[in-house]
Amino acid sequence: MRILAAAALAAGLLAPASAAAADATGTWLRATGTSRIKITRCGGDALCGSISWLKDPTGPDGKPRTDDQNPDAGRRTRPLLGLPIVLNMKPTGKPDQWKGEVYKADEGKTYTGFLSAIDAQHLKLEGCVMGGMICKAETLKRVD
Incomplete structure (x- = not known):
């Protein structure tokens, strides 16, 4: 009987360790409150995200905001709404x-x-340079 009780206790202690990984898919509000990012699966276990909402979707000219800072002149007229910004995120091997x-x-x-x-x-979203030595992070909050 003691062995059964010990086994049941051990199973209960180990259960959280086998819990499913966090689900990063969904809609997330940026810390600035100015936009939302919708993160979805994009092939296998990769994640991608695009701008799904803008607090101020139009510019001073009354037209939809665009990717006007893009170095490729041909892409500067792309609307920000729907623009992919989280690209091909694949698991690192570290949890979540x-x-x-x-x-x-x-x-x-x-x-x-x-x-x-x-x-x-x-979620924490980081953009890094120099091989990840210098990063800027932002916390996103789930809204769906």
């Missing part, structure tokens, strides 16, 4: 962490990116 690229539209630059689940309601 993905690595890929992040496009920063207000700079027109693409950076090495990391996405990490903080908890079920928060």
Whole structure:
């Protein structure tokens, strides 16, 4: 009987360790409150995200905001709404962490990116340079 009780206790202690990985898919509000990013699966276990909402979707001219800082002149007329900005994030091997690229539209630059689940309601999104030595992070909050 003691062996059964010990086995049941051990199973209960080990159960959280086998819990499913955090689900990073969904809609996330940026810390600035100015936009939302919808993160979805994009082939296998990779994650991608695009701008799904803008607090101020139109510019001073009354037209939809565009990717006007893009170094490629042919892409400067792309609408920001729907623009892919979290690109091909693949699992790193660490729990609840993905690595890929992040496009920063207000700079027109693409950076090495990391996405990490903080908890079920928060993600950390990082853009890095110099092989990940210098990074800028932002916390995203789940809104769906």
